[in-house]
Amino acid sequence: MFERMIAGVKLALGLHHPARNLAVFPDDIFIVSYPKSGNTWTRFLMANLVYPEKSLDFANINLVIPDPEALSKRTLARLARPRIIKSHQYFDPRYRQVIYVVRDPRDVALSQYHFHIKRTMIDDSYPIERFVERFVAGETSPYASWGENVAGWVATRYHTPGFLLLRYEDMMADTQGELAKVARFLKLDASPERLAQAVERSSAERMRALEKKQAGKWSSTRNTRQDIPFVRTAKAGNWKTELPGAAIQRIETAWGPLMRWLGYAPFSSADGGGMATLLETVLK
Amino acid sequence: MIYGIRQILKYLAGTDIAGRNLAVRPDDTFIVSYPRSGNTWTRFLIANLLHPDEPVTFANIERLIPDSEAQSSRNLKRIPGPRFIKSHEYFDHRYPRVIYVVRDPRDVALSYYDFQRKYEQIEDRYPLEQYVRDLVNGRLSSADWGTWAENVGSWIATRHNGKNFLLLRYEDMVSDTASELLRIADFLELKTSPRQLDQVIERSSADRMRELEEQQSDQWVSTKNKRKDIPFVGTASAGAWRTQLPASSVVEIEAAWGPLMRFLHYELVTNEGLRATQEARELYAK
Numbered sequence: 021m022f023e024r025m026i027a028g029v030k031l032a033l034g035l036h037h038p039a040r041n042l043a044v045f046p047d048d049i050f051i052v053s054y055p056k057s058g059n060t061w062t063r064f065l066m067a068n069l070v071y072p073e074k075s076l077d078f079a080n081i082n083l084v085i086p087d088p089e090a091l092s093k094r095t096l097a098r099l100a101r102p103r104i105i106k107s108h109q110y111f112d113p114r115y116r117q118v119i120y121v122v123r124d125p126r127d128v129a130l131s132q133y134h135f136h137i138k139r140t141m142i143d144d145s146y147p148i149e150r151f152v153e154r155f156v157a158g159e160t161s162p163y164a165s166w167g168e169n170v171a172g173w174v175a176t177r178y179h180t181p182g183f184l185l186l187r188y189e190d191m192m193a194d195t196q197g198e199l200a201k202v203a204r205f206l207k208l209d210a211s212p213e214r215l216a217q218a219v220e221r222s223s224a225e226r227m228r229a230l231e232k233k234q235a236g237k238w239s240s241t242r243n244t245r246q247d248i249p250f251v252r253t254a255k256a257g258n259w260k261t262e263l264p265g266a267a268i269q270r271i272e273t274a275w276g277p278l279m280r281w282l283g284y285a286p287f288s289s290a291d292g293g294g295m296a297t298l299l300e301t302v303l304k
Numbered sequence: 305m306i307y308g309i310r311q312i313l314k315y316l317a318g319t320d321i322a323g324r325n326l327a328v329r330p331d332d333t334f335i336v337s338y339p340r341s342g343n344t345w346t347r348f349l350i351a352n353l354l355h356p357d358e359p360v361t362f363a364n365i366e367r368l369i370p371d372s373e374a375q376s377s378r379n380l381k382r383i384p385g386p387r388f389i390k391s392h393e394y395f396d397h398r399y400p401r402v403i404y405v406v407r408d409p410r411d412v413a414l415s416y417y418d419f420q421r422k423y424e425q426i427e428d429r430y431p432l433e434q435y436v437r438d439l440v441n442g443r444l445s446s447a448d449w450g451t452w453a454e455n456v457g458s459w460i461a462t463r464h465n466g467k468n469f470l471l472l473r474y475e476d477m478v479s480d481t482a483s484e485l486l487r488i489a490d491f492l493e494l495k496t497s498p499r500q501l502d503q504v505i506e507r508s509s510a511d512r513m514r515e516l517e518e519q520q521s522d523q524w525v526s527t528k529n530k531r532k533d534i535p536f537v538g539t540a541s542a543g544a545w546r547t548q549l550p551a552s553s554v555v556e557i558e559a560a561w562g563p564l565m566r567f568l569h570y571e572l573v574t575n576e577g578l579r580a581t582q583e584a585r586e587l588y589a590k
Contacts, residue, residue, distance in 0.1 A: 028312055
């Protein structure tokens with residue numbers, strides 16, 4: 021009851037963080053991804069692309085591309101429009117313009133495992149096999165399972181305007197080319213120089229340097245273990261050497277068809293049937 | 305601001321409508337559908353299946369299978385588990401067990417048109433063609449549930465073929481109620497006899513529901529203070545669109561939602577629908 025009172029007062033003053041209850045405007049643009057899929061990098065790339073006059077870092081990114089989980093309702097409502105908003109939410113029909121970033125779930129699982137250790141939600145000795153088991157069941161995140169999050173968006177929106185699908189792996193291989201897609205999506209006339217500058221300003225080295233200086237100033241790194249970085253390897257394919265075979269098989273069993281559709285070739289012979297049936301049928 | 309304060313007071317008192325903020329429990333079962341897709345009928349069927357000693361009416365349905373979009377957080381909290389809850393929500397990953405009812409969107413559009421006139425959300429003279437265009441483009445209050453394809457697609461893409469998801473087609477329920485009801489009973493792991501199933505179907509028939517509506521429309525939250533000249537229980541049939549929906553509206557629905565309709569085995573009758581399906585197939589195949 022007491023908790024509900026505090027929540028009520030916060031609600032009254034607009035001080036609560038709205039998260040999924042965000043009041044959406046029709047002109048809002050969302051960067052959506054499952055957690056640990058390159059959302060922060062995309063956020064920096066877009067912020068540096070759209071606001072070349074600003075010097076962006078972990079101390080001010082939240083006000084430029086806001087996170088409805090980290091800002092109050094009141095602050096969010098007062099931001100200049102159109103807003104570009106960061107989100108991890110699974111399908112929400114109110115989001116009309118969505119840039120969706122997807123990453124190989126085998127790398128996502130690995131990255132989330134390290135992130136949960138950083139946030140001291142699990143300790144160093146927690147078995148990764150058990151973590152992956154929970155990851156597949158959607159129990160390691162409030163944003164549904166990886167497959168539910170991706171399939172929910174892709175099945176409802178991939179064929180409609182107002183949706184851009186980016187693969188983290190393509191962004192790694194050709195950052196400027198993928199950012200040009202973002203610019204076209206935003207109807208932004210960006211010169212190659214402007215794109216190159218945004219890429220440069222959002223490099224993993226620069227983000228690592230900023231994190232070292234500003235980890236205490238950013239809601240996502242404040243009060244977490246400082247011996248494990250937020251900006252980690254920034255690489256594709258770590259799962260091949262770091263993820264146990266059983267964990268790989270577990271992931272591929274759950275999401276095989278969807279992974280294949282996204283170009284994430286299976287490593288094991290495991291093949292799931294449960295996920296993304298709709299997509300599969302459209303493909304036939 | 306006044307509205308804001310009222311909302312907050314309601315929140316504090318727990319009298320706010322639960323909706324998407326419902327506190328979900330691990331032993332909950334949800335009956336989910338887009339509006340006007342046979343949800344109330346399914347609710348009657350399941351409630352009659354679960355409560356053979358208490359025939360279901362509009363006066364007790366909210367207690368037996370409450371409506372998460374009509375009942376308060378407090379009311380829903382007081383119901384002992386395992387709860388069976390009605391919902392029109394698009395995908396919500398917290399729902400542990402889901403019975404999803406889908407209906408041909410061409411019939412949904414017709415039924416929704418009558419329903420929104422009943423609720424006085426649109427006027428009688430509002431043209432049906434315009435209504436369908438708005439429905440397809442998500443410009444009506446129904447868009448709170450997503451469009452038909454968003455609602456259906458978000459559930460099927462994430463949960464179909466999973467062991468805690470049962471997909472029912474309204475059309476199959478109309479043509480062979482007994483076998484679909486048996487599927488429901490199996491899904492819920494309920495032992496039943498053919499006699500019992502017959503009784504459930506009888507107690508949930510359109511005729512009986514129409515009779516109950518006539519007597520009890522003021523006792524049910526969904527029909528209270530609504531126009532009485534348009535019934536809540538509609539045609540209770542499949543395929544009315546073939547004679548009642550303007551051809552241009554059929555084109556618009558199929559052009560927008562053809563791929564998903566084909567997946568659900570709703571026959572496409574327009575070239576636009578077939579083309580949209582082909583285009584989607586090519587796009588996803590890239």
